[in-house]
Amino acid sequence: MPRLHSVIAGLGALSALAAPLLHPHPSGSTDRVTPGAVRVESSSHVRITLLDDRGVIKQMARDYDVDLAKGSGFTVTPDGVVVTATQIVQATDDPRVYAANRVFAEYFKVKIPADFKRHSLGDADLDRRLQSCYPPQQTDSTCIADVTTNVSVFPYLDPPPPGGLPAQILTSGASPASPAVLKVTKGGEKQSLPTVPLGTTIGGAVESLDVMSLPGRPSAKTPPKLDTAHLNPPGSRTVKERDKVLKLLDAGAPGAALIDDGRSEVVGFVSGGGGEPETITPADDIRSALVAAGVTPRRGPVDVVYENALASYHNKLYTGAIPALQQVLNLRPDHAVAADHLRVAQSKAGTGEDAGVGPTARPAAVEQPKSSLPPYVWAAGGVVVLALLVVGVVLLRRRGTKRPAAGGQTDPxxxxxxxxxxxxxxxxxxxxxxxxxxxxxxxxxxxxxxxxxxxxxxVGPAPAAPVAADASLPGGQARPADPSPPxxxxxxxxPSPPAGQSYPPNPSPPRxxxxxxxxxxxxxxxxxxxxxxxxxxxxxxx
Incomplete structure (x- = not known):
């Protein structure tokens, strides 16, 4: 009999083997969210004018486009309201500094790096003019700059829209981790953009997360990247895999949605990287920013039909999922996830993997409609029918045993x-x-x-009939007493007629x-x- 410590050790090993199976990252839990993933890219257009007051005043105007940041985000309304991190649309580096370095070096023919740092020159007069060109603009500034921020949103569609969808900034925060609310200005008119289900808060039971990021512009070949993470302790704002998340942030994950695996909904986003600390912004702050922008998160008709299709698809009812997925593509032909699921469902429909196609079962017997009459009515009717049968049998027997009338004979x-x-x-x-x-x-x-x-x-064979002698017959042959059969x-x-004679087809019977x-x-x-x-x-x- 095994010792107690051996049993405990065996159970411990079994639990270790079963741990991966019980790990709370269910397959397909992110399919509900990934269609609403977007990549956000922002840039600044700077129009700067340099003033040279030496002698005759001269002006030199130049236009520069400066990339600010690239990151991730997600759509919360079918007409194209997007949430991302403020650091994506408001870079810490001032694009006016970059434009001042470019225009001053070009006009005065001096070597100044084309970057976002403030530099100094050995020539005192030129250095004074350079410092006056940097922001902020004052009355004695030598440069006048006007900055326009351009934001492009790239939804996860197949094929992707060339150049993305232009968007405007509705609101942004004071810190890089604050939510920024964007609205596409083209492409959301039909109210059919895929959205994500947005949660209300990070509950105390939330532990397992998926970080949904887009390192590049999404397409069918470059879908959203999903990386697992865990809150430590559950419900907190601290990620256990901190180094892993920082690498994701440096690769383009700022603004990436955090998906609660238990409820398959977005409960926040992560920001940081590039010298900024890793920060989790919960769904509470996201909803507050949406209220400030006058936006209510909602889902569209495409999302409703898509989730109905997911119910059949993830239950491996591929035959039933095909028409629902096709309906999603009728509403949104470039829905990347629905198109991929449809290809899989069509390849597996009717096969052994299709749970909707089981072994051929015997046809079920047609259920007879139940009568609304009470049982005693049927019992009474049965008694009546039985009585009629008995009466009929009695009458038939009396008719069969009725004697023929005198002088008549029934046909034997x-x-x-x-x-x-x-x-x-x-x-x-x-x-x-x-x-x-x-x-x-x-x-x-x-x-x-x-x-x-x-x-x-x-009763067996009847006895032979008595035979009486008849003198009228030759040789004293006997005649049967009664020619009728027993x-x-x-x-x-x-019997066959004698030779040379024939009987009519139906001979006339005796009287x-x-x-x-x-x-x-x-x-x-x-x-x-x-x-x-x-x-x-x-x-x-x-």
Whole structure:
């Protein structure tokens, strides 16, 4: 018997093996969010004019485009409201300094680096003029600069829009980690841009996260990058994998959405890098910034249809997911995630991986509609029907046992129910047809009623009839006392006529005996009043 410490050690090893399986990063939990991922790129256009007051005043105007920052973000309304970090649209470096260095070096033909630093010159007069060219602008400034910030949003679409979608800044914060709210000025008119589900806060139970970033402009070949992270402790603003997140920030992750794996919704974004500390901005601050910008986060019709399609797709009901995904593409033909899922669903539909196509089952029996009548009504009806059957049987038996009137004789081949009785069983002497051409057992007429109870099949063969001598017959031959067949036996079939003679098709019976008729199709005897042959179904009047 194993020792206790061995059992404990075994359970510990088993739990270690099962830990990856229980790790709370469910497959497909990010599919609900990734369609709303965007890349944000900002630049500044600086128009600067240099004033030279030496002698005759001269002006030199130049235009420069300066890249500010690139990062990630996400869409929160179908008409194109985007949330990102302020550091993406407000760089710490002043583009006016860059423009001053460029224009001064070009005009005065001096060597000044084209960067965002303030420099000094050995010539006192030129250095005074250079320092007066740097911002802020004053009354004695030698440069006048006008800065325009351009923001482009690149949604995760296939194919991606060339050049992205232009956007304007609705609001930004005082710190690089503050939320910045943008609005596309072109491309959101149809209210069909994919959005993300935005949470309300980072709850105390939130631990497992996915960092959704876009290091480059998104397309079908460059989808959003998803990296796992964990809050330590759960619900805090501290990420356990700090070094990993800092590398992501340097690669273009500022403004990247943080996805709660448990609820598949955005609960904040991360910012920092480039000398700035790593910071988590929660969903509470995002919603406050949206309120300041006069925006309410909402989802559009494309998102509703897409989530319905995801329900079937992630349950591996690929056949059922195909029409729903196709409907998403009807509303938004460039929906990258729906297009990818549709290709997968079409390749797996009807295969063993399709949970909607199981083994062929037997067709279910058609359920009879339940009656609304109470049970006692059916019971009463059954009693009535049974009583009618009993009365009918009694009347039929009385009719079958009724004696013929005086001077009349019933046809021995017709039983009490008017059914023709075949003479003897197949193969017996005198039967019709002969033994060598006998009918199958199901073609032999059965005898019903009281007479059937005394048939040879029930009580055995009848005793031989008494024979009396008749002097009128030559040689003292005997004549049967009664030419009628025994009770319960069918009348024998008509024997073949003597040579040279023929019988009519239906010979006339003796007086008082019923007319005998035979089927012209199969030759079997017909009962009185029958319109069709009971053996072959041929009409009797044909």
């Amino acid at each position: 081949g017709i039983d009490g129910h008017g059914l023709a009785a075949q003479g003897g069983l197949a193969g017996e002497a005198g039967s019709y047809p002969p033994k060598e051409n006998s009918w199958p057992p199901y073609a032999v007429t059965r005898v019903f009623g009281a007479e059937a109870a005394r048939s040879p099949e029930v 009770r319960g036996h069918a009348h024998p079939a008509d 008082g005996q019923a007319q005998l008729k035979f089927c012209t199709q199969c030759g079997m005897r017909l009962g009185q009043g029958h319109r069709f042959c009971g053996f072959c179904g041929n009409p009797t009047d044909s």
